[in-house]
Amino acid sequence: MREEIISWVKECVNVLIKDFQENDEVKILIKAFVTQYELNTIRSIESNKNLKYNNQLNYAKQKIKNKIIKTQKxxxxxxxxxxxxxxxxxxxxxxxxxxxxxxxxxxxxxxxxxxxxxxxxxxxxxxxxxxxxxxxxxxxxxxxFWVDYKKNKYYYDIIKSVEKLQKLSVKNKKIDFKEILLFSWNSWYWLYDSTLKMFDKIVENYSxxxxxxxxxxxxxxxxxxxxxxxxxxxxxxxxxxxxxxxxxxxxxxxxxxxxxxxxxxxxxxxxxxxxxxxxxxxxIERFLTKTNKVTDSNHNKNILVALSGPGHSITVEHHILIVKLIYKLALEFKKVQFKIKLHKKDRITYYEDIIVLSNVSIYESGDMSVSSNIYDWIVNSDLLITGASTSALDAMLLDLPVVTIDILKHLENVDFINEKATFHATTYNDLQNHVNSILGDDLQVDLRIKKAKKFSQQFYTxxxxxxxxxxxxxxxxxxxxx
CATH class of the missing domain: 3.40.50.2000 (Glycogen Phosphorylase B;)
Structure with missing residues (x-):
């Protein structure tokens, strides 16, 4: 499904770029939100909410809020x-x-x-x-500070072009690019606007x-x-x-x-x-000379969980199923510490059940109190659980065994899974067996680690x-x- 969404988003963006070929300002505006278009299309497909109604409601709320505040940026x-x-x-x-x-x-x-x-x-x-x-x-x-995107002087010209775009038919839904674009703008147009102003000032002040x-x-x-x-x-x-x-x-x-x-x-x-x-x-530079894995003060085993969240490869439904498996695993392996590092696409609300467990710690994306460098987490872990995240390749490079989970077979085209560089699980039984083998120092694990490292080295010079x-x-x- 993702390939179909990407193809549709690209087609829509290319048509708009062609329509405004002589207008750099509009082309920059259209291109800037391209990753948001994909994510919001996926969310629209997964959601039961009416996106058009949501857009109108959110826009009205922001307008009212700005009137109440009565302030200027x-x-x-x-x-x-x-x-x-x-x-x-x-x-x-x-x-x-x-x-x-x-x-x-x-x-x-x-x-x-x-x-x-x-x-x-x-x-x-x-x-x-x-x-x-x-x-x-x-x-x-x-x-x-929310900015009214309808005040953009090209707004109505853009909407006129957008309304001619072909809709995406998927899962018995018709996805309208106009609503995807408006949803993206309603959320992030303020950042687009402030970035334009910041850039002009940067050039003016610092050349x-x-x-x-x-x-x-x-x-x-x-x-x-x-x-x-x-x-x-x-x-x-x-x-x-x-x-x-x-x-x-x-x-x-x-x-x-x-x-x-x-x-x-x-x-x-x-x-x-x-x-x-x-x-x-x-x-990774400062980690390549490390020879010993860091362990915590209690000498506990540590499992790092680094999923990419729902979006590009995994649906919301699939993500929830994966989190449930990890919850079940944490319940079983009570003496193992689970450190869950959330991707920026992920939400802590998916982890409401697991967060109460004493052997689970969750760190949200953007938390400035902890390192965002995945290698700091890898060297403190005994294994990584992920899906299609590139953190798998990072872990392989530092000899950390990787368990990948794919219950609904959404990750069949992921190269490191197909190359059997990871311990792959499609059921809880698979996951349980892999974790037991890795934490139990099974000799077969070392062979897989060596194979994984060789595979990952293709990606890192x-x-x-x-x-x-x-x-x-x-x-x-x-x-x-x-």
Missing amino acids: PSIGFSLKPKQIDVLFLPFQKMHLDVVLPIYQNIVKNESIKVGLVSNNLSIQSWIKNKNIENSIFINDLEP PKAIFVGNTITLVGNIVAHLAAKKKIKVFCMMHGRMNDYIQFSKFDYFYLFGVRDRDNLMKLGVSDNKLIVSGSPK QPKEGSVNLMTKHLIKVLNEA
């Missing part, structure tokens, strides 16, 4: 006085920091390169401020030659990358996971990749090889000079040439 201001910056780092999600910070801290040592670090995510900005990171730029007001965004596919990174390209500002970014379905709608000059296999896949999608830099992953040094040198070289 203050103009954007920065803590750092205007000056020339060579390269500006702009992470939006916590996971972006794991990539951005090592490079930033490396490049800041070079006095000939002027750098800055900024985020229009309030929690990220607060974290940066608490860490007192050199050359950080703080924005004066980042509280979300960066280059911008390193967290992710050029997601909303903020996509907007900034397209705006930067219009200003002939170089755009750098690092891969995250394996979400390449919408790479055609993103913009970048240089894309740093974990390994050769991802480079080859992107080239097949039409990305020029001179834009693709195989750098390895800065996130480990440069002799180190990922951070390689990326830093390349970035400085590009800046000097510019």
